[in-house]
Structure formats: C-alpha cells, structure tokens
Amino acid sequence: MIELQPFTLDDAEVLISKIKDERMLLQFAGPMYRFPLTADQLKEDLHDPKRTLFKIVDQTDHTIIGHAQIFLKEEAFLLGRILIWDENNRGKGYGKKVMKELLKYGFSHFDKKTAELNVYDWNTGAIECYKKVGFTIDPDIRKEAVIDQETWVSLNMKINKETFELQES
Numbered sequence: 001m002i003e004l005q006p007f008t009l010d011d012a013e014v015l016i017s018k019i020k021d022e023r024m025l026l027q028f029a030g031p032m033y034r035f036p037l038t039a040d041q042l043k044e045d046l047h048d049p050k051r052t053l054f055k056i057v058d059q060t061d062h063t064i065i066g067h068a069q070i071f072l073k074e075e076a077f078l079l080g081r082i083l084i085w086d087e088n089n090r091g092k093g094y095g096k097k098v099m100k101e102l103l104k105y106g107f108s109h110f111d112k113k114t115a116e117l118n119v120y121d122w123n124t125g126a127i128e129c130y131k132k133v134g135f136t137i138d139p140d141i142r143k144e145a146v147i148d149q150e151t152w153v154s155l156n157m158k159i160n161k162e163t164f165e166l167q168e169s
Contacts, residue, residue, distance in 0.1 A: 001060070002097050004105060007053035007067065009046065012039040015055075015067050018085040023147055027120060029081045030154070031145050045069065052105075056084065056098055065089055068098060070106050076114040076158070077106045095129040100168075103133070107161045116158045118143070127155070134167050135159045 007015075015037070019025050022035040033041050045051045056066035066084040070077050079102050084094050106115050117135065119126050127137075141156035 001058075002065070002094060002101065003057045003059050004054040004068065004098075004101050005057050007042075007046070007055045009039060009043060011055050011064065011067075012042045014064060015042070015083075018083065026145060026147050026152070027123070028083045030118065052109075054102075056094075065094065066098065068102055070102060070110075072110060072112075073116075075112070076116050077110050077112045079103075079106070079115060079117040082117075091125070095126065096132055099130065099133045099135075103159065103164050104168075107164060113161050114158055115161075115164070116156055118154045118156055120145075121153045121155050127157075130157050133159065134163050 016039065019028060019035070019037045025033055025035045025037055029037075042053075045053055050072040052070045054068045054070075055064045056068060057063070058065045065086060066089075067081060068079065068083075069081040071080060072078075079099070082095075082098060082102075084098070103115055106112065116138075117130065119130065121127075135157040136159070138156045138158050143154040143156075145152045145154065
C-alpha cells in the first residue's frame with residue numbers, strides 16, 4: 001500500500017537527487033521547472049496556495065518512493081509532477097494506486113467536478129495507467145515542448161468526479 005504524505009522542504013534533497021537530466025525534468029514536471037531542479041523552485045511551489053505537494057510513501061517499509069502534486073485551476077484540479085523514482089517499482093501497480101489516492105484527495109478536499117493531467121504522447125505506460133483509472137484523452141487540448149531539437153506532444157486527460165466515484169463503489 002502507498003500513502004500520500006505532505007511534502008516539505010526536508011524532502012527536497014531526495015527528489016532533486018532523482019532528477020538526473022533536463023529530459024527527465026521535462027518529463028516529470030513539464031516546462032515550468034528549470035534544470036537543475038533546486039530547493040528554491042520547490043519552495044516556490046510549497047508557498048503557492050494553489051498547489052498541494054506530496055511525497056509518496058510505501059507503507060510496508062515507510063520509504064519514500066515518489067512525488068506528486070495537485071494544482072488548482074479555475075474549473076478543475078490538475079494532477080502533475082508525478083514520479084515513482086525507482087524504475088524497479090514501475091509496472092507494479094503503484095501508479096494506479098497513486099492516481100486513485102490523488103483523486104480521492106482532490107475530490108474530497110476541493111470543490112471541483114473534474115480532474116485532469118497532462119502526459120507526453122510517447123509515455124504509453126503512463127497513458128495506459130491513467131486510462132485504467134478512468135481518464136480519457138481530451139482531443140481538443142494539446143501542447144508542445146521542444147527539447148534537444150525534438151518536439152514532445154503533451155496530451156490532456158480528464159476524469160469527472162462521478163466517473164471516479166462509480167469506479168470506486
């Protein structure tokens with residue numbers, strides 16, 4: 001089992017150590033952070049009243065296995081900056097559990113009917129994980145980011161509260 005716990009500046013060093021290069025930072029956080037990731041950038045997020053930062057803790061051994069954030073938008077909340085940092089932990093269902101916990105938190109703490117996220121179109125493992133939780137791709141929203149002369153296409157995915165609650169019951 002996993003648990004979302006509040007992320008603090010004391011957790012910054014571990015997260016920063018996991019972001020190895022500019023490509024990984026862009027995949028993890030989109031274009032808002034600058035490489036190398038710093039505690040000051042994370043501190044900005046911690047002081048942003050529209051952001052809620054979490055560390056993802058494996059309850060079996062109480063180790064921190066990842067990071068996630070929720071960002072409040074006008075009409076929805078956005079799940080983002082989600083990272084399970086040990087590649088050996090990927091494909092084990094942690095992603096689906098993290099998504100469900102983030103959605104439970106978001107729908108119970110914020111008066112929003114929709115959750116959304118952005119994911120690069122080449123990240124098929126993440127896209128499949130999000131679909132299993134109930135997210136669908138919004139074909140009208142796409143963004144692009146350029147890195148190393150490559151263009152990465154970001155897809156927007158959404159789930160409404162009703163759909164999520166039906167799946168959980």
